[in-house]
Amino acid sequence: MNGLTRRTLLQGGTALAAAGALTGPALFDFAKAWADTAPWKAESGAKLTVMRWKRFVPSEDDAFNAIVAAFSKATGTEMNVFSESFEDVQPKASVAANTGSGLDLAWGLHTLPQLFPTKVLKMNDVADYLGKKYGGWTDAAAKTCKLGDDWLGIPVANNGGYMTYRKSATDKAGFKEFPKDFPSFLEMCKALKANNTPAGFALGHATGDANGWLHWILWGHGAYTVDQNDRVVINSPETMKALEYCKALSETFIPGVASWNDSSNNKAYLAGELYCTLNGISIYVAAKTDPTKKELAEDTFHALHPIGPVGKPSELQLALPILAFNFTKYPNAAKAFIAFMLEKEQFEGWLQGAQGYLTQTLNAYENAPVWTEDPKNTVFSQAAKRTLPASGIGTVGEKAAQAIADFIVVDMFANYCTGTKDAKGSIAEAERQLKRIYR
């Protein structure tokens, strides 16, 4: 656990200074004024223990810590923030929910608040307050956190992943504009391979990347793991078409994608061997900050996922919701903190610090400076609007999260694309596993 020290405060302050948002005294002044007028007054002597996922972009963490520090100072709440890796957030939150102690707030992935709806503090008032003030929530974000009319948590942000490609290569392949539908996307990948500038998408157990692009292919064909009533419907002609399309696509990929994890495409792209992939903004940020990769950064562009036969966006973007447990002794402090985080004065600087790694779920932030200052970032501002919840069209919740964690869709595609199983066998295996989860 790392409590706040003066040092982390200073670091946070400098990071924000660089980002050009409220800093130092100004941030504290705002925090003080905010605390005086906010609908939620932190209990005196309040202490909050907050668990969050471990940051990938250091300046994002700095910005977050600065917000925490300002809140702490303005309200007198003692804040204890610690981070856990992606895989560990959910188990630890589950244990806290089960034992009724240890944590007040948990900031996690996917549909975390849906895992223990009886253990969370209802956030209806916070969601109303923020939604009214900042242009409403995106659909997927609301679905991720709502059970009936109740908000089980607050969708803080999404982590967007988009087409990341080398313009010189796609131009040479004859695609001045990035393809907008599936057939032309396949044509482009074929041409890229012919030019020896291949595309590549992970077919291994890459939690973010593989799940992201394969659900897009599946949903893009109108195929889903389960329907609105959580009946397993993976065994469908649409899934078959998705498999065939994916196989044709995978034949154009750079060799080795079946062994890829989440970092493999970053490495291959930055080494100049991969020319098109699906990724968070991190590849571009890494290239931009490395002086030796100036040309690569200039040649790198982002595009939205092409639209499949289903005719509408079918992206899967990672949701990052925060929740407060109902056994916290300081519910008002918890609500105040969440609301404070998402106020314009903090949140824009935070988005800035994240450099495009985080996308807002409140519509008003769509024109935040981070999206406009570099046109190449703009695509990522759409992540929370174009995504489906992790459950597709089914009910959000534990079962959907589990199907993703067990790589059921990923393995189905990988089985077929690598020739390990035929299409029927791949679908049958996925169907059997899904039926167990949704029994």
Added chain:
Amino acid sequence: MADVAIAPRTGSPKPQIREATSWEQIKHNRNWLGFWFMLPAMAFLILFLAYPLGLGIWLSFTDAKIGRVGQFVGTENYEWLWDDAVFWLSIFNTVFYTLIASAFKFAIGLYLALLLNENLPFKAMLRAMVLIPFIVPTVLSALAFWWIFDSQFSIISWSLKHLGLITQNINFLGDTTWARICVIFANIWRGVPFVAITLLAGLQTVQPSLYEAATLDGASRWQMFRYITYPLLTPIIAVVMTFSVLFTFTDFQLIWAMTRGGPVNATHLMATLSYQRAIIAGQLGEGAAISSAMIPFLLAAIMVSWFGLQKRKWQQGENND
């Protein structure tokens, strides 16, 4: 002061001889004393070995999830696994991995041990060097192998390409056959030192006089190995190979760091599958069932060791049992 000393004798009734209570018996009996001395070790074993094992087996009969107590569901988890192709694939992988890796480890380890038992220059240094793969933390060596076998940045592919022998990178960890070869290779690399050094220690206990006698009788090198070295080494071979098989069978770190069980589950061992289902996907009950399914295999390996140790008495000239 004298009367004070005498007083109790005169003032109180004579002490009576009475039966020792059972508690006193337990306290002073020599056999029980042994029990008391064993108690800390027993408590330790029960707390840290028997209890977790029992809990694991119990969990495998429930539908427990992380952070939630499960309901007893009987053999439902096992029935499900019985029809699960991935589970059977992981058993095949584990057995295949263990057999191949152990055979190679034994052959190379024995060869190295025999070599190091000879009078070589820099003998001490060479013996120390053999241990290096064993010293490096498994995860670090696994990460190194991950880079060596990387699909884009493999040093092997790079070298072969520059030598003009191949035109495209070898798909080490992306091709099912290659991936199996790679993880087995890494396991052998890591396991050989243990086998070699232990067998070397065994070789050193063989009395040189036996070889001298054999030389006088005109035995060839092969005969000396076959009829002196090998029989005397058998007990230690049994022990070292049992351990080697146990370590290989339960291997986790190497696979998890290199392939995470991929590509398409071709290198999923029972241990990694259990972890993925139990911890990553949260299905504690099912994961526990997978790891409990390892027990019969491990017991079989231990039985081999048991009979290997039994043989030893006979080899030392005691009763043949």
